[in-house]
Amino acid sequence: MSERLEDIATAMVSGGKGLLAADESSGTIKKRFDVIGVESTADNRRDYREMMFRASDAMSKYISGVILYDETIRQKAADGTPLVDIIKAAGSIPGIKVDLGAKPLAGFPGDTITEGLDGLRERLAEYYKLGARFAKWRAVIDIDTGKGVPSTNSIASNTHALARYAALCQEAGIVPIVEPEVLMDGAHSIDTCYDVTKATLVKLYDELYAARVVLGGSILKPNMVISGKKSGKTDSPEEIAEKTIKLFREVVPAAVPGIAFLSGGQEDEEATANLNAINAIGPHPWKLTFSYGRALQAAPQKAWSGKASNIAAGQAAFTHRAHMNHLAALGKWQPALEKAA
Numbered sequence: 378m379s380e381r382l383e384d385i386a387t388a389m390v391s392g393g394k395g396l397l398a399a400d401e402s403s404g405t406i407k408k409r410f411d412v413i414g415v416e417s418t419a420d421n422r423r424d425y426r427e428m429m430f431r432a433s434d435a436m437s438k439y440i441s442g443v444i445l446y447d448e449t450i451r452q453k454a455a456d457g458t459p460l461v462d463i464i465k466a467a468g469s470i471p472g473i474k475v476d477l478g479a480k481p482l483a484g485f486p487g488d489t490i491t492e493g494l495d496g497l498r499e500r501l502a503e504y505y506k507l508g509a510r511f512a513k514w515r516a517v518i519d520i521d522t523g524k525g526v527p528s529t530n531s532i533a534s535n536t537h538a539l540a541r542y543a544a545l546c547q548e549a550g551i552v553p554i555v556e557p558e559v560l561m562d563g564a565h566s567i568d569t570c571y572d573v574t575k576a577t578l579v580k581l582y583d584e585l586y587a588a589r590v591v592l593g594g595s596i597l598k599p600n601m602v603i604s605g606k607k608s609g610k611t612d613s614p615e616e617i618a619e620k621t622i623k624l625f626r627e628v629v630p631a632a633v634p635g636i637a638f639l640s641g642g643q644e645d646e647e648a649t650a651n652l653n654a655i656n657a658i659g660p661h662p663w664k665l666t667f668s669y670g671r672a673l674q675a676a677p678q679k680a681w682s683g684k685a686s687n688i689a690a691g692q693a694a695f696t697h698r699a700h701m702n703h704l705a706a707l708g709k710w711q712p713a714l715e716k717a718a
């Protein structure tokens with residue numbers, strides 16, 4: 378496959394394929410394993426991820442790339458094959474999470490700043506050698522308007538860090554996924570989500586221009602415009618689609634080849650229905666697909682539950698969700714397809 382940044386970025390979002398976000402850090406994967414009663418050991422994490430990467434139908438037809446964690450990009454399957462080689466053999470692209478997590482932002486209670494820029498040039502060079510052709514950095518923007526969260530400083534600091542990260546990635550021949558996640562955990566309305574996401578994306582593209590990032594060789598990984606979970610309101614897919622697209626048309630340059638959404642705590646089918654509604658009102662200037670973590674993995678995690686005898690069931694659950702999201706990325710999903718399965 379071509380090594381041009383623009384070609385890699387295009388391959389990541391085309392043909393209704395999307396990304397598997399399997400980059401849970403040690404603390405996050407432990408939380409996921411706790412739910413299914415599995416101890417979070419290196420071997421269990423390897424077995425679980427190997428199960429998904431060996432789901433050949435899902436990986437070859439629906440998953441364009443996999444975001445890995447530092448441990449996983451170095452791991453070998455039970456038979457000694459590097460996990461990266463299994464991903465590549467399926468025609469999928471290995472990627473790597475390079476941020477070191479969100480820490481409290483000094484002086485701004487409730488805001489966080491994502492760390493990991495120091496030494497990033499050297500880490501990217503190593504990840505390139507290990508096979509990564511794209512990377513991901515997640516900035517976390519919470520909403521708590523009563524407490525002044527997010528602050529202007531949080532948006533400025535996080536988007537500046539995203540731009541510095543993206544420039545370093547492109548220097549290393551790696552496509553940056555820029556992920557400014559406006560959390561859906563709060564009690565805010567969909568219109569507040571719209572305003573905060575808009576402020577974040579406007580600043581993000583200012584910073585990316587200033588850092589001379591080539592937009593054609595980058596991917597945006599945003600939240601959808603959606604009400605906070607604690608608001609008690611469930612928005613229709615049509616409203617989410619209409620507001621999300623209205624916003625993106627105002628602020629995301631057409632030079633960006635693709636937008637790959639995070640699921641952010643949406644239920645599996647909800648994330649699929651919302652992506653489908655977004656694509657159903659196209660055509661759009663960019664490809665719109667998925668880069669889901671929880672909405673792709675909750676079902677296979679439950680089906681697998683740490684037992685070797687459940688590997689086929691786990692792979693079937695993963696393949697089904699990947700297939701449904703593939704259809705949603707093409708605007709061709711229907712609820713009846715879930716029931717049929």
Ligand code: 5MM
Pocket residue numbers: 398399400401402403404405406444478515558638639640641642668669670671672
């Ligand atoms: C898979 O989860 C990713 C890693 O999270 P931590 O660094 O907190 O362990 C996360 O960045 C993920 O890639 C995105 O948030 C999208 O995942 P969801 O579950 O929101 O689709």
